[in-house]
Amino acid sequence: MNVERIWQADVQQRVFRELVEAFSRPGDIREIGDCTNGADAQRAVLATLMDGEMTLADPHGQIAAADWPLLQAKPGATESARYIVADGRRAPDFQPLLGSLESPEFGATVLVEIDCVGEGALTLELAGPGVDGKRTLCLAGLHPDWLARRADWVGGFPLGVDLLLSDARRLVALPRTTRIRISGEAL
Amino acid sequence: MNKILEVRGLSKIYGPGCPYCVDSTGPEADTNLCPHCGSVVAIHDVSFDLFEGEILGVMGESGSGKSTVVKNLYFDQAPSSGEAIFFDNDKQHDLFSLNAARQRWLRNHRFGMVYQNPNLGLNFNISAGGNIAERLLMSDLMDYGAIRERAKTLLARTEVLLSRVDDLPKHFSGGMQQRVQIAKALATQPPLLFLDEVTTGLDLSVQARILDLILEIQQELKTAMVVVTHDLGVIRLLTGRAIVMKYGRVIETGLTDQILEDPSTPIPSGWWLPPCEERSMNPPILQVEGYGKHFQLHEQNKLIPSSHNVSFTVRAGELTALIGPTGAGKSSVLKGIYRTYLPSAGRILYRDTMGHELDLALASEHQILALRRREIGFVTQFLHCLPRQATLDVVAQPLLGLGVPREEARQRAAGLLSAMSLPERLWSVSPATFSGGERQRVNLARGFIARPRLLLLDEPTASLDPATAECVIRLIEGLKAEGTAMLAIFHHPETTRRLADEVVELTPPPAVETLLKEIA
Amino acid sequence: MNAMSHTQADNAYNFGFLDEYAKKEVRRAILKAIAIPGYQVPYASREMPMGRGFGTGGLQLTLSLIGPDEVVKVIDQGSDDSVNAVNLRRFIEMTCPGVSTTTATTECTLIQSRHRIPELPLTAQQIIVLQVPYPDPLVVVEPSEDKRKIMHGEADYSRLLVKLYEDIVKFDEITISHRYPTRINGHYVIDPSPIPRWDVPKLNDSAALTLFGAGREKKIYAVPPHTIAEPLAFSDVPFRVEDFRDEQGRRRACARCGCVDSFLDEFVADSGSKTYQCSDSDWCDMQLQQVKPLQGKPA
């Protein structure tokens, strides 16, 4: 039996550690292409985090039909899913769960696929927990509406959403605590 | 003048409610209990306005829904329907449509509440200063020195001795507890303050000073206040306008003096008929002076003293506790008042419902029996009852003596027994076979049921398990809040601390020789 | 299909002992804990083959994080050699083939600890997992968990602060010695586990991620790197770490290595005389190594 690497426990452990680093250090770009054997980063993250306990929304049809049974996640609406996968090139046309004061962890984790993490015309200046002073992040292929919508979603800490942006091989996290200033504008 | 609060159509129904609730309750129906579904229409369609810096009275007899009005406005509970708008500077808050977090914020920062029961407004395990600090810390004042200064200023303003800033309020007198509550409520300088029967149960002189204080503060800080009271003296002194409630409805709104004095305004019932000067004080119900009891043992020609030179007072809505070592004669005092013992010395002045004063030591036997039937209850450690009488009837007995129909009496007995969590299967059998704890609950229920004005309690919780003791303590607190005067002996000092407004320490009587010398 | 586990033929356990479902549950909770600094994320704790007091909460975190190339250090009360620490280290070695263990703070990538944070500042390449017996600092003032959750959500810590106020009133200082309530990123107040006050400032703006695991209460929380961690205090009564000065006001030194800026344990000899020694055994060893060559040189 030849099982794709991302479904194997040792790869998932490594992807998870990259996620820990990514969420601990917002704006820090994590390269996972090597350990996943070139599998798409968003898929590798889903393989690492999903199981039958989780609800997953796929409003933009990112997930291949064959992957659903492997992920085991329950398909859910964007308004109620704990995890959402989205195409960042499109405007976010949904309202994710923000959690509650008592249980902010119910605020969704949104996996956003974009063209490029680390280079691009959109330049963000980040600050907040996990960032030593300030950090700059360049992105390509993120629809401009995302940042405005995110600002609404994370306006009432501890409620909010946690974003994980990815391209083919790289990850970068923008948890709800990260303060973002747009310092260079994409066209 | 600007409006600060606008209340419209406020209603609160306890229970399931039904389509007939509203029509079948109210002053005309002479009840607030819906006969169809058993719900209590605590308040219905209450509307009023309050202006900046104004004191509005909410008056009415006990149970008319006064407290329910302020509890809803202070977010202690949610109304069944209605609306209230709070005008805070240039902002407007639709109180009942705010989320819980906003409501808590308003409660902590913009409202203040002073409860009749200081236990609700104060944390008794934190010093007086700490109670005030807690409210200041909610507003992110983080300087210890500044917090302490402000707490002291507030306590000084409410006339609490500064030497007691660091003491626990549970050791304070009732009047002082109310002052601390007021200081705490004022800590964040709220523009709106609710006061619920703040002076009920306090000494006349203490009452007067606290009322003065409230007026001074109102003039100084221009705080708008809603003052709930059944006491006409308080209403007259504090408020300019008032609403009068009966069975949950507002039956009258207007200028306070007009409501009180214009004979053309309908007077709801007899509740304020006694002249207000008298109503506004809380004279002792019982005043014991130099009580003593000794036993003459004729066979041995011996004199055994059991209580000596005991003096104290008991007031409506207060509990006086007797403490002291075994042999100090605590039970003898209770028995002397109930006249199970004929007192050997002293006076036992009792003021009855009609306001007549009577020395129980000298009262005739049928006077004593009438008082026992209507006004004075005694719960001992032992239950005496007819053999083979069903528990329900044992408990209902005192009501029958007052002429309550049997069915109603048994219903009220059932209500009380279930409140004391005595299993229903025991109600139809005789208490003779019960465990100590079960029998004691029956005993207490029988003592409580007729709501005596004066209740004598001899170690009522001694044989109970902690959970049952706790529910008995709650019942006692409830009776106190309703105005029952109580004289009690408790097994546990903790219970005394919790319940007593006044503590009287008895010492064992001196030896016979000394006594004889005194008598001679 | 869920993750293919890499159970090995000569090893009866799944790598990391926990099954992959349990790890996923813990991992999702860890990520939310990092994203919401100081918030206690509930998770479904698994039964572990050891007593609860053993630090199963911390261990579950460690086992969900650990990979085959990990270098693990286990500390108990500052020491790497206590029975507890040795047992935990053996358990990890047994259930995680390939993982190496060390006592050297400089070498490890993952630290599981009880009661101490190493003296040597941790680096961005390291993660420390602290075992927590009681995760909620509000439990002393509010028995109902539902109400505590609301208080945390609103960052309403006034009742906790009143405790500190009362402490100063009674003792002129804040007397909490361990588990000092600490506010993370200006919102949540955490119980930082039974570390001494000495270690609390190490949480502030740390280069390393700090994770907390409470097995019995089934909670995980985190202080991310470079995050503000402020011990609760008043602006005019600041937080202070333990004072190791003697009667003459001199800083006591470690009797073994001579260090004058470490957290010291006190030992009372039978004679009644007291000696002091670094609580962090690895730190003490490091100091000795640095001092010895100097002493060894002939004058």
Ligand SMILES: Nc1ncnc2c1ncn2[C@@H]1O[C@H](COP(=O)(O)OP(=O)(O)O)[C@@H](O)[C@H]1O
């Ligand atoms: N929690 C409750 N459950 C059921 N009935 C209640 C409750 N609280 C109050 N009531 C009833 O509502 C009515 C109004 O009570 P309340 O507002 O306390 O009156 P007041 O303050 O005027 O004495 C009374 O009949 C009382 O018994």
Ligand SMILES: [Mg+2]
């Ligand atoms: Mg009332």
Ligand SMILES: [Zn+2]
């Ligand atoms: Zn009804």
Ligand SMILES: [Zn+2]
């Ligand atoms: Zn040392």
